[in-house]
Amino acid sequence: MVNFKFLSNFKYKSINCIIICKIQILSKILKKFLLNKNINVMNFFILLHFSLIQYLIGYKILIYSPEIGHSHVNFNIRIANTLIEAGHNVTYLKISIAKNINFKTKANIIETTSNKKFLNLFNNVVGVKNMWTMKDSFIEQMTDFSQFTNGLVVLCQSIFEDDKLTDIIRNEKYDIFIGEFYTLCPVFLKKYWNIENSIFTSAMTNNELLYDYFGLYFPSSYVPTMYHNANDNMPYLQRWSNFIDYYISKIFFKYILVPKFQLIYQNKSNDFTFSITEIAKETGAIWINTLPFIDFPSPITSKLHYIGGAGLPETKPLDDKWNNILNKRDFNVLISFGSIAKSYTMLEEYKKGILKAFTDLSNITFIWKYEKNETTLPLKVPSNVIIIDWIPQNDLLNDNRLNLFITHGGINSIVEAASRSTPIICVPLFGDQKRNAGMVQRLGFSEYYDKENLSNSELLKKTILKIIHNKTYSKRANRIGTLMKDVPFKANEIIIKTTEFIGKNGNIPEMNLHGSNMGIIEFFNLDIIFILIVLLILVFLSFYHLTKKIFKSNYKYKSD
Known part of the structure; x- marks a missing residue:
């Protein structure tokens, strides 16, 4: 690793991948060559060529x-x-x-x-x-x-x-x-x-x-x-x-x-x-x-x-600790509001509303990602609530014993839940989360829940029970999960293929829409629409004057 320092606010770290990769590949090839006396010089160079070609075509x-x-x-x-x-x-x-x-x-x-x-x-x-x-x-x-x-x-x-x-x-x-x-x-x-x-x-x-x-x-x-x-x-x-x-x-x-x-x-x-x-x-x-x-x-x-879902980590089997937690009750709910909005910073009335709802739902295990000690909570934590500052979210969502995910509605959390066929309740807090909440609610595997209603324990309890006991939500979640599994082009494949395509062929100007070069009048055909409107008006006026003239002539004829 080579380190360069420039100014007080800049640090450059670089690994010379070309040298390292070539040395590693060459060392392996030389080892094979030296151990195998039957490999002739021509075969060695052919092997060297095909071993290096994959790296040499890589893009910076x-x-x-x-x-x-x-x-x-x-x-x-x-x-x-x-x-x-x-x-x-x-x-x-x-x-x-x-x-x-x-x-x-x-x-x-x-x-x-x-x-x-x-x-x-x-x-x-x-x-x-x-x-x-x-x-x-x-x-x-x-x-x-x-x-x-x-x-x-x-x-x-x-x-x-x-x-x-x-x-x-x-x-x-x-x-x-x-x-x-x-x-x-x-x-x-x-x-x-x-x-x-x-x-x-x-x-x-x-x-x-x-x-x-x-x-x-x-x-x-x-x-x-x-x-x-x-x-x-x-x-x-x-x-x-x-x-x-x-x-x-x-x-x-x-x-x-x-x-x-x-x-x-x-x-x-x-x-x-x-x-x-x-x-x-x-x-x-x-x-x-x-x-x-x-x-x-x-x-x-x-x-x-x-490319939603790109690089989603592979799920791992849950350890004994989490298996024991999920096996305690018939239903399990995961609560996490992301990395920016900490649960411990929410209003006291929200915490009280959540804990009251969880206390009444004693047949459900609630796993709540809460970043401080439970002593900072305004009410006693019931036995069916697990307070913890870190969770293996991806692995828990993949477990079919988890029935519901209560989330802030960040796009990564939504995609993770969708890929694992888990119904969700979105409690949007800021930014694009409100849009995301409406986006997945329309798909039928989620409910939108206003954060200001977190203090309403009865409404929260009703919403949780609605999703857990109504099989429509789990069916819709399974449908979305199936679509993610069966999508014809995986996100990682799209990333790799489009990158290599652009690296080889440039920015593909042949695919640019000409609309980006057009003004609003051309884009919406306002000039054509204007002419059509003028023509229609002229036709109407001509018809009006012609009709008027005919009626006037008839009236004059009858008078005579």
């Missing part, structure tokens, strides 16, 4: 990953590990932001600490605010979104100004750049770092604000926006709300946020021709962390691929 890939949250890091690490296992040379650009995010990868690591100004802005939105007390109003969400994106602008500025980092990345001459497009900075960084081919990703769903740039129209009449609580069958008032949410967000994004990133790029590169409108031309694929039979069906470009 850079993954850009600001550590905004566990789910985003998890998503990017799974992509990195999948590509490494396929024989590619992957470098993971780690932008340290959130604390206590740990991961395992064999990728080369470039690590840089975030700008202090950004960290302050980030903590004001994510670090300081209690997710349990955040309001669901659109105004508060837009305020938080504005603060958060201002932080992303500051972060992007600091990365562009890091000339040492730029030199390292340019000198590496990467074949492919992979980055989440919702932070916007990657769109400009890949151009600035001279990386020709790129894949843009989303650890959530496809962002409605980017539809225009890919030549698509966002159908707000039946697809909820990122932060909207609705399903695809919206009544009139919900469609109004979704419509307004979308266009307010779109105006903010297009006319306030994007120009800030554009200016950063222009000031550093002196390139005034490239803009975010080129994003469709500058990418070979878009990966989103969901599945077509889980997410809301919507218009997509042929460059978009669903």
Whole structure:
């Protein structure tokens, strides 16, 4: 391992994969050659050629990953590990932001600490605010979104100004750049770092604000926006709300946020021709962390691929401790609200409501991921409740003795539960979780539960019993689980195949929708519609005047 240190906030760690891999392969081949006297020189070189060819065709890939949250890091690490296992040379650009995010990868690591100004802005939105007390109003969400994106602008500025980092990345001459497009900075960084081919990703769903740039129209009449609580069958008032949410967000994004990133790029590169409108031309694929039979069906470009469930860890058999817990009662429920919103930070009345409901349901074992000692709870913990700060979530979900999963509605938790055919109750707290909750409720294996109703023990109890005793939920969960198992193209396969396809053939401009180059008048055929309306009006007026003239002539004839 070679270590380079630049400035006070930058550290570069790199493993020279080419040398190590070649040495390992050569040593194995030489050992076989020396031990086997029957192998001639020609056979040795043929063996050497085919042993090295798989590695030599691997691509150099850079993954850009600001550590905004566990789910985003998890998503990017799974992509990195999948590509490494396929024989590619992957470098993971780690932008340290959130604390206590740990991961395992064999990728080369470039690590840089975030700008202090950004960290302050980030903590004001994510670090300081209690997710349990955040309001669901659109105004508060837009305020938080504005603060958060201002932080992303500051972060992007600091990365562009890091000339040492730029030199390292340019000198590496990467074949492919992979980055989440919702932070916007990657769109400009890949151009600035001279990386020709790129894949843009989303650890959530496809962002409605980017539809225009890919030549698509966002159908707000039946697809909820990122932060909207609705399903695809919206009544009139919900469609109004979704419509307004979308266009307010779109105006903010297009006319306030994007120009800030554009200016950063222009000031550093002196390139005034490239803009975010080129994003469709500058990418070979878009990966989103969901599945077509889980997410809301919507218009997509042929460059978009669903990779939900990519890199899901293999399940392991539960040990005796967990087997004993699951065998105690006929029903078992798992409760976990993710890594950002800690259970111990929820309001006291929520804790009381949960414990009262669990106490009344004494024939059910509740496994509650709670990050502090149970003495911090306001009520005595009943014997049927297991309080624990860590759980083997994936393994528990895979066990058919688990009947229900109560979750915050993060996309990774939803995909895990769906893949294991487990019914869920979604208690969305912030961000896209409300949309996710509505998304899976419409599929019939989940119920949406407002966090403010956690204090209502009777309603919570009723909802839990409804899902456990109504077999429709488990049947629908089994249906979704079967679809995930039988999907014709697995997520890992899509990641590997599309990466190699783009590495070999570039960004595939043949697949770009021309709609991204069209103005609103052309795109919606408003010029044609206008002419048709004018023609219809002329026909109507002509018919009116002709009729009037005929009646007038008849009247005059009768008078005479």
